[in-house]
Every structure is written in structure tokens, then in C-alpha cells.
Amino acid sequence: MQTNFTEAFLKTAQGIEAESIxxxxxxxxxxxxxxxxxxxxxxxxxxxxxxxxxxxQVLEGHEATTKTRSHLDRCLTCRSCETTCPSGxxxxxxxxxxxxxxxQNVPRTALENSSRYLLRQIIPYPKRFAALLKLGQIFxxxxxxxxxxxxxxxxxxxxxxxxxxxxxxxxxxGCAQQVVTxxxxxxxxxxxNKLGIQLISAAKASCCGAVSHHLSAAEETKRFIRQNxxxxxxxxxxxxxxxxxxxxGCGVMLKDYADIMQDDTEYADKARRVSELAKDISExxxxxxxxxxxxTPQSSSVSFHSPCTLQHGLRLNGLVESILQQxxxxxxxxxxxxxxxxxxxxxxxxxxxxxxxxxxxxxxxxENNQPDIIxxxxxxxxxxxDTKATVPVKHWIELVxxxxx
Numbered sequence: 134m135q136t137n138f139t140e141a142f143l144k145t146a147q148g149i150e151a152e153s154i155x156x157x158x159x160x161x162x163x164x165x166x167x168x169x170x171x172x173x174x175x176x177x178x179x180x181x182x183x184x185x186x187x188x189x190q191v192l193e194g195h196e197a198t199t200k201t202r203s204h205l206d207r208c209l210t211c212r213s214c215e216t217t218c219p220s221g222x223x224x225x226x227x228x229x230x231x232x233x234x235x236x237q238n239v240p241r242t243a244l245e246n247s248s249r250y251l252l253r254q255i256i257p258y259p260k261r262f263a264a265l266l267k268l269g270q271i272f273x274x275x276x277x278x279x280x281x282x283x284x285x286x287x288x289x290x291x292x293x294x295x296x297x298x299x300x301x302x303x304x305x306x307g308c309a310q311q312v313v314t315x316x317x318x319x320x321x322x323x324x325x326n327k328l329g330i331q332l333i334s335a336a337k338a339s340c341c342g343a344v345s346h347h348l349s350a351a352e353e354t355k356r357f358i359r360q361n362x363x364x365x366x367x368x369x370x371x372x373x374x375x376x377x378x379x380x381x382g383c384g385v386m387l388k389d390y391a392d393i394m395q396d397d398t399e400y401a402d403k404a405r406r407v408s409e410l411a412k413d414i415s416e417x418x419x420x421x422x423x424x425x426x427x428x429t430p431q432s433s434s435v436s437f438h439s440p441c442t443l444q445h446g447l448r449l450n451g452l453v454e455s456i457l458q459q460x461x462x463x464x465x466x467x468x469x470x471x472x473x474x475x476x477x478x479x480x481x482x483x484x485x486x487x488x489x490x491x492x493x494x495x496x497x498x499x500e501n502n503q504p505d506i507i508x509x510x511x512x513x514x515x516x517x518x519d520t521k522a523t524v525p526v527k528h529w530i531e532l533v534x535x536x537x538x
Contacts, residue, residue: 188231257340
């Protein structure tokens with residue numbers, strides 16, 4: 134793709150990076166075939182190719198408008214287009230840059246700013262999120278159905294194994310996850326303990342920064358990143374083998390630390406190291422020998438929803454499915470498994486109509502072959518699917534723990 138950026142953008146790190154990404158695009162349009170929003174809306178500007186043109190126009194000096202921003206807002210950042218793209222266009226990074234630039238130049242309404250600010254001030258903070266959730270549970274009987282369905286069931290937390298192991302790995306506990314589905318991390322700790330690995334939670338680690346990042350709060354994002362790096366660094370220098378991620382959305386974010394902090398002279402190298410150490414729990418288990426572990430026969434059938442962040446962001450499609458089959462579960466076929474469920478971080482809150490359409494399609498696909506359980510690998514997807522599913526929705530690592538006991 135030929136570009137003609139303004140001098141102002143060509144002198145910035147963002148402009149240089151964006152131009153490099155844009156020049157890899159060959160206009161082929163393969164991305165439109167797998168874009169969830171294009172499939173629903175049929176508008177070229179709601180496809181990756183259309184959004185690429187919008188970002189290109191802004192960088193070339195054309196005025197960004199509320200329409201420009203709306204088309205970028207409607208992007209799920211699912212990265213399905215990256216899986217499809219024959220040219221390797223880094224669309225996810227490009228749309229992050231485009232959103233940040235447009236956000237700076239197209240003011241939002243007071244209501245939009247307030248809602249986005251509240252999301253950034255509540256979701257990344259477990260204590261605040263837990264307090265709001267408790268309030269919602271109290272008033273749930275009198276809430277409108279749309280709000281009532283969004284209040285999740287809360288799992289009781291369980292103790293982690295107390296056994297000390299020579300091998301040690303860090304864990305990112307997550308924000309909503311440690312409040313709503315605490316058994317995800319306890320199950321992870323139990324499974325890894327059986328493999329001779331001790332899971333460590335760094336007390337001062339915080340949100341991965343994804344909420345702030347995808348709502349274009351750049352400096353806030355970097356504060357979260359620096360806080361996490363500072364919390365993990367003593368353990369990394371002491372020999373921690375990996376940073377285990379049990380929410381694939383957080384996994385993609387940690388992998389992006391290197392890109393986001395590349396111009397930070399103090400943290401660039403550390404951020405690169407964190408991105409290298411970040412591993413989805415499926416990657417950890419794949420690298421371990423399960424043959425000595427006893428498994429109990431499993432009668433449950435499972436439909437696995439592979440989150441976009443797992444299959445398109447981390448490129449780990451098929452890995453969880455193979456692990457579940459290895460420990461004895463029967464997997465059901467899922468139509469259109471590459472498509473997003475509509476959760477996409479805060480998308481289900483900010484774009485409810487499109488999100489609900491995607492959710493309805495995904496539930497139909499997941500339940501079509503009558504599974505006993507729906508499993509997934511990301512807290513956002515788990516909570517979103519659970520609002521409509523007629524069978525239990527669990528993190529897949531809980532099923533592995535169950536099979537190993």
C-alpha cells in the first residue's frame with residue numbers, strides 16, 4: 134500500500150510504525166471474509182480493510198470525524214483478520230495506533246467519557262469490582278432483565294497447594310477473574326503442583342492494562358505495565374521460569390508489552406523480557422509430561438470456545454482441545470469456531486447490540502451438538518457466554534483438574 138503521511142506523523146514513533154504496517158497491506162480483502170462485524174453489517178468500513186483506509190487517511194492529514202471513530206469503535210480487535218491475512222499485516226497494532234490518534238482529535242460526549250472512565254476505574258481493580266458486584270447482587274431482583282443477566286455467578290475461592298516446589302512460575306491473577314472465577318487460578322495452581330511447579334502470585338502485581346489500552350488511555354496503560362514489571366522483576370531475576378496466564382486476553386496484552394514500551398528507555402528491555410516469559414497455561418502444560426499423572430474416566434462431552442485472543446492473538450488454536458482429549462474428554466464439533474463471541478473486553482458494554490448478535494450466534498454454534506459443558510480460556514468470554522448458555526460454562530483448566538483427581 135502506498136502512503137503519503139504528513140510530516141508531523143512521519144516524525145513520530147507511532148507514525149513510523151503505522152507506515153511500516155500499512156505498507157504490508159496488498160488490498161486483497163481476504164480479511165473481510167473472517168471479520169465478524171463485516172459479516173453482520175456488510176459495510177466495507179466495518180471491515181479490517183476499510184478501517185485500514187480510514188487510519189491511512191487520518192495519517193495522511195484528512196480530518197478524523199465521529200464516523201471515523203465509530204467504525205474503529207465497532208472493531209472487536211479479535212485479530213481474526215491477522216490469521217487470514219496472507220501478507221502478515223499487524224492489524225491489531227495498527228488499530229490501537231489509529232484509535233489513540235483519533236481519540237486525541239475527536240472529542241467524545243460527556244456521557245461517553247464518563248462511561249469509559251468508570252470502566253477504567255472499576256474493572257482493573259478487584260476490590261472496587263467486587264464491591265460493585267456485591268451491590269448488583271443485592272439489587273438483582275429489581276433490576277431490568279438486560280442488567281440482571283450481566284451479573285455473574287461467583288465461584289467460592291479455594292486454597293492453593295501449600296507444597297513448595299523447586300520449579301517456580303509467576304501468575305497473573307487477573308482482575309474480574311480473581312473475583313468471579315477464583316477457581317480458575319486455584320485449579321491452575323493444583324495442576325501445576327502435580328507437575329512439580331509452584332505457582333507464585335506477586336503481591337504488588339496489578340491489572341495487565343488491557344482495559345486502559347483498548348480504551349486508548351495510553352499513559353494509564355503504561356502505569357499498569359510498569360507496576361507489573363516492578364512487581365515481577367525480583368522473581369524473574371531469581372529464576373522464575375514463566376509468567377503463567379490463565380486469561381488469554383491478558384496473555385495477548387503481556388505479549389504486547391514489548392511493543393507498547395519500546396520507546397521507554399528504562400523499561401523497554403524489561404518489557405521485552407516479560408513478553409518473552411508470558412505463557413498461556415496451555416503452553417505450559419503442553420511442555421510437561423502428563424503420562425505419569427493418573428486420570429479418572431470422564432463422561433462429560435465438551436464444546437470448546439477458543440477465544441479470539443487464544444486462536445488469533447496468541448496463535449494457539451487447537452492446543453487446549455488436544456489437552457482436553459488427552460485427559461479423557463470428548464469434544465463436540467463447533468461451527469464457525471473462528472468467530473468472536475462478542476465479549477471482547479468492554480465491547481459487550483459499549484457495543485451491546487452487536488455483542489448480543491455475536492453471542493446469540495456463538496451460543497447456537499456451541500450448543501448445536503448438545504454438549505454437557507462449554508469450556509473456554511478467557512474470563513470475559515466465560516462471563517459473556519454464561520449469560521445465555523443453557524449448560525455450565527467453565528474455564529478448561531478446571532476440567533483438567535477434575536480429570537486429574
